[in-house]
Amino acid sequence: MAQMNMLHAINNALDIAMDEDESTLCFGEDVGHFGGVFRATSGLQDKYGKMRCFNTPLVEQGIIGFANGLAAQGSRPIAEIQFADYIFPAFDQIVNEAAKFRYRSGNEFDVGKLTIRSPYGGGIAGGLYHSQSPEAYFAHTPGLKIIIPRNPYQAKGLLLASIRDDNPVLFFEPKRLYRASVGEVPTEDYQLPLGKAEIVQTGSDITLLAWGAQMEILQKAADLAANDGISCEVIDLRSILPWDVDTIANSVIKTGRLLVTQEAPLTAGFASEIAATIQQECFLHLESPVERVCGLDTPYPLALEKEYVADHLKIYEAIKRSVNY
Amino acid sequence: MSNELYNDGPVVHKPTFIDGTSVEIPELKILQQDGTVYEGSDMPDIDEALAVKVYKTFAFHRVLDERMVASQRQGRLSFYMAALGEEAASIGGAAGLKPQDMIMSQYREQGALMFRGFSLENFMNQMFSNDKDLGKGRQMPIHYGSKELNYMTISSPLGTQIPQATGYAYGQKLQGLDAVTLCYFGEGAASEGDFHAGLNMAAVQEAPVIFFCRNNGYAISTPADEQFKGNGIASRGVGYGIKTLRVDGNDILAVVKATQIARAYALKENAPVLIEAMSYRLGAHSTSDDPSGYRTREEEQKWQANDPIVRMKNWMLAQNWWDEAQETALYEKLREKVLAAVKVAEKIEKPHIDTLISDVYDVPSAQLTAQLEQVKTHINKYPEAYPFTAGKF
Numbered sequence: 001m002a003q004m005n006m007l008h009a010i011n012n013a014l015d016i017a018m019d020e021d022e023s024t025l026c027f028g029e030d031v032g033h034f035g036g037v038f039r040a041t042s043g044l045q046d047k048y049g050k051m052r053c054f055n056t057p058l059v060e061q062g063i064i065g066f067a068n069g070l071a072a073q074g075s076r077p078i079a080e081i082q083f084a085d086y087i088f089p090a091f092d093q094i095v096n097e098a099a100k101f102r103y104r105s106g107n108e109f110d111v112g113k114l115t116i117r118s119p120y121g122g123g124i125a126g127g128l129y130h131s132q133s134p135e136a137y138f139a140h141t142p143g144l145k146i147i148i149p150r151n152p153y154q155a156k157g158l159l160l161a162s163i164r165d166d167n168p169v170l171f172f173e174p175k176r177l178y179r180a181s182v183g184e185v186p187t188e189d190y191q192l193p194l195g196k197a198e199i200v201q202t203g204s205d206i207t208l209l210a211w212g213a214q215m216e217i218l219q220k221a222a223d224l225a226a227n228d229g230i231s232c233e234v235i236d237l238r239s240i241l242p243w244d245v246d247t248i249a250n251s252v253i254k255t256g257r258l259l260v261t262q263e264a265p266l267t268a269g270f271a272s273e274i275a276a277t278i279q280q281e282c283f284l285h286l287e288s289p290v291e292r293v294c295g296l297d298t299p300y301p302l303a304l305e306k307e308y309v310a311d312h313l314k315i316y317e318a319i320k321r322s323v324n325y
Numbered sequence: 326m327s328n329e330l331y332n333d334g335p336v337v338h339k340p341t342f343i344d345g346t347s348v349e350i351p352e353l354k355i356l357q358q359d360g361t362v363y364e365g366s367d368m369p370d371i372d373e374a375l376a377v378k379v380y381k382t383f384a385f386h387r388v389l390d391e392r393m394v395a396s397q398r399q400g401r402l403s404f405y406m407a408a409l410g411e412e413a414a415s416i417g418g419a420a421g422l423k424p425q426d427m428i429m430s431q432y433r434e435q436g437a438l439m440f441r442g443f444s445l446e447n448f449m450n451q452m453f454s455n456d457k458d459l460g461k462g463r464q465m466p467i468h469y470g471s472k473e474l475n476y477m478t479i480s481s482p483l484g485t486q487i488p489q490a491t492g493y494a495y496g497q498k499l500q501g502l503d504a505v506t507l508c509y510f511g512e513g514a515a516s517e518g519d520f521h522a523g524l525n526m527a528a529v530q531e532a533p534v535i536f537f538c539r540n541n542g543y544a545i546s547t548p549a550d551e552q553f554k555g556n557g558i559a560s561r562g563v564g565y566g567i568k569t570l571r572v573d574g575n576d577i578l579a580v581v582k583a584t585q586i587a588r589a590y591a592l593k594e595n596a597p598v599l600i601e602a603m604s605y606r607l608g609a610h611s612t613s614d615d616p617s618g619y620r621t622r623e624e625e626q627k628w629q630a631n632d633p634i635v636r637m638k639n640w641m642l643a644q645n646w647w648d649e650a651q652e653t654a655l656y657e658k659l660r661e662k663v664l665a666a667v668k669v670a671e672k673i674e675k676p677h678i679d680t681l682i683s684d685v686y687d688v689p690s691a692q693l694t695a696q697l698e699q700v701k702t703h704i705n706k707y708p709e710a711y712p713f714t715a716g717k718f
Contacts, residue, residue, distance in 0.1 A: 023496075023499070023500070025499075051499060052499075054530070056526060056529075056530070057522075057525050057526055057529055059521070059522045059525065059526065061488065061518055061519055061522050062488045062491075062519070062521075062522025062523065062525065062526045063526075064488075065485065065487070065488025065489050065491070065492065065519055065522055065523060066488050066489070066491050066492035066495065066522075066523075066526050066530070067492060068488075068489045068492060069429075069488065069489035069490055069491060069492025069493035069494070069495070069496070069506075070492040070493065070495060070496045071492075072477065072489065072492075072493060073427070073492070073493045073496035073497065074496065074500075075495075075496040075499060075500075077492070089518070092482060092485065092519075093485060093488070093519075096480070096482050096485065097480065097482070097485050097489070100480070102684045102685075102686075102687070103463060103684045103685050104460065104463055104464055104468070104478060104480060105459075105460060105470050105478035105684075106458065106459050106460040106461035106463065106470075106478075106684065107461075107683075107684045108459055108460070108470050108471065108472040108478055109470065109472060109477060109478055110684075110687075112687055142685045142693075143685050143686065145686075166687040167686050167687055195690070242686075242690035242691070242692055245691070245692070246691075
């Protein structure tokens with residue numbers, strides 16, 4: 001075990017992956033010698049050479065197109081998109097190509113070895129182009145897996161599982177927590193399961209669900225509610241696609257209430273999908289409507305970020321609303 | 326400071342524009358329409374066996390295109406895309422490669438797949454979306470692919486294969502393979518952002534990839550002069566720092582020669598090559614298109630006189646590698662075989678209902694499995710509405 005922040009944990013996972021398999025590559029804008037603008041790939045070029053860890057030109061669609069080709073060829077590419085806000089030029093290569101590669105060829109070819117890493121989310125005074133949470137766009141695309149870790153331990157175990165998984169994985173990293181989140185992380189190799197949510201606190205009155213950086217805020221709200229005598233079950237979804245319906249449904253059958261919070265705007269966010277599925281699965285067990293606490297349906301603001309975000313107080317209010325319904 | 330690398334031009338003290346005419350682009354021509362070779366030509370590495378194979382592939386291509394367009398007109402097939410008049414680009418490209426080289430194509434390069442030996446049955450099964458289609462009946466006709474033959478499954482979005490080819494070739498280089506990737510696309514697709522992305526990255530990342538542009542003058546109805554203003558596609562290669570060749574796309578010997586030297590260069594130097602093959606799409610864009618609405622008969626007739634197959638035939642006759650009796654027999658046999666294959670393929674069953682959810686992931690998710698069960702239950706309730714699958718699971 002060692003104290004690591006999330007960047008150290010990610011860097012450590014990449015190091016393990018590159019060490020165990022010579023066909024593993026890390027690349028993206030400024031990823032080479034510089035180690036990425038957040039330093040997630042620090043030291044990898046020195047250790048594994050310029051052929052396996054390198055800078056690419058500034059062209060996101062090219063980075064993912066190139067990665068698709070590498071994966072189809074049998075290499076194991078780990079492509080970095082510098083900010084999730086800049087992933088959209090690569091949307092076609094992700095949604096029409098990576099996600100459909102195996103299906104459209106009848107399994108003659110696949111890009112299962114592809115992993116795309118990208119920092120997402122707000123809370124860093126990044127305004128509308130350095131704060132977005134685009135997971136819902138991709139969650140509408142069969143063939144992708146989407147993973148979002150909440151802390152350094154989760155980041156390392158989930159990233160190693162993503163790199164080794166035989167499907168293209170989008171791995172969104174909560175950049176607000178890159179250095180802020182520090183914890184005990186095993187130095188050795190381990191994996192955490194994809195497609196499985198984790199119950200991080202058991203409770204009986206309401207189920208609280210989130211993913212990524214929003215977990216920390218959710219916990220704060222749960223602690224406030226505990227002072228009022230409300231017992232919250234707190235769950236980290238971890239995998240957006242495919243998502244763990246059973247764990248959430250079983251929890252809601254027990255508590256009778258669900259609150260989902262996400263950083264992204266409310267309308268057609270992934271919280272909406274969860275709300276629809278849970279009302280179908282748990283209709284007769286629900287004591288109150290499913291609460292969604294999300295960003296506003298606006299671009300991500302700068303000066304008024306504090307007012308915009310789904311913070312612990314907004315969540316706390318929604319918990320009380322649900323419990324007192 | 327790497328920027329100093331560029332400063333090889335003269336220093337001037339009055340502003341001086343440069344434009345496309347600053348670069349003269351030569352066009353490689355080896356074979357004349359009458360079958361004679363231009364004097365002083367550098368011949369490709371081609372013997373009688375390879376020449377006969379290429380010529381027979383030409384014939385197969387013509388017959389398959391002719392019969393499948395007819396089948397579509399008869400309502401037996403939903404869609405087809407012929408490559409009339411520009412077959413030399415696809416067949417010649419494949420003939421200039423080794424079998425271990427990957428081919429990533431657009432959708433009008435079936436000639437390359439024919440050259441690689443994709444069987445008539447495989448072509449048919451794909452076009453009729455039946456249970457024996459390697460692609461499991463999921464893509465519209467002509468979206469072929471074969472791992473065994475190193476021919477990447479085609480996808481409809483234009484240009485997406487270009488940066489993928491760069492990545493594929495980079496992987497080949499990384500593993501030290503004696504193999505390159507050849508990537509086909511049209512002059513229209515070269516307007517897509519993926520073209521820029523793929524070529525620039527190939528140059529920077531030093532990938533052994535051959536970009537093969539079929540400049541056939543039209544993107545559906547849009548003529549090349551409404552697609553770009555530069556000197557064709559070849560001029561762009563220079564801008565990306567890529568070795569570039571322009572070749573007469575209806576000259577099979579020139580195409581084979583260009584591809585052979587491009588392959589040798591890409592492999593030896595770990596660098597990309599761009600080939601622009603000048604040709605003309607004599608047929609419609611697809612069976613859903615009618616070119617009479619956007620171009621003249623005179624223009625088409627001019628290019629009919631440049632038929633690449635007639636040109637090669639004239640050369641083959643002069644070499645004494647082919648005769649008229651062989652020609653008649655070959656075409657007769659091919660027409661019979663293709664007709665028979667259509668009749669077989671259209672009767673083969675549709676893919677099994679389970680293929681609805683397979684290959685989305687390596688293993689279907691719980692949600693997908695549940696959704697398939699719901700569909701099956703529904704089909705069992707209304708079997709007459711789902712005749713392809715009812716009672717078959």
